[in-house]
Amino acid sequence: MDKYLKALKQNVCSICVDSGEKGSCTLNEKESCAVELFLPRIIEVIHNTDSDNMQEIHQKLKDTVCVECRAQENGNCYLREDANCSLDRYFWSIIETIQKVDAGLII
Ligand code: SF4
Ligand code: SF4
Secondary structure, three states, X not given: OHHHHHHHHHHOHHHOOOEOOOOOEOOOOOXXXXXXXXXXXXXXHHHHXXXXXXXXXXXXXXXXXXXXXXXXXXXXXXXXXXXXXXXXXXXXXXXXXXXXXXXXXXX
């Protein structure tokens, strides 16, 4: 798990609008990052999806992770609608980073 977290910090937090100048997260204690919160589920979905199609994996992430998230109600998520969820905002980089770690391209 640590290797994924480290890679995500380098590749996703570094481009995240919620990171500070030095790449550290600026969310306060009342806010949470869906990438950190649901990381085991995210990895599981990516590992169990037999497809390279990013949109397909993105949909599976929504079907699996968003249903467990308190921010979603009746299929709608106010954070996603406001582009305020890191998982939704950076799903492409998140998937790519996890796949690169699995392929040994990021250590
Ligand atoms: S919100 Fe999540 S992805 Fe963004 S900097 Fe914080 S921990 Fe990283
Ligand atoms: S898009 Fe919404 S429901 Fe899905 S993980 Fe992000 S905050 Fe949660």
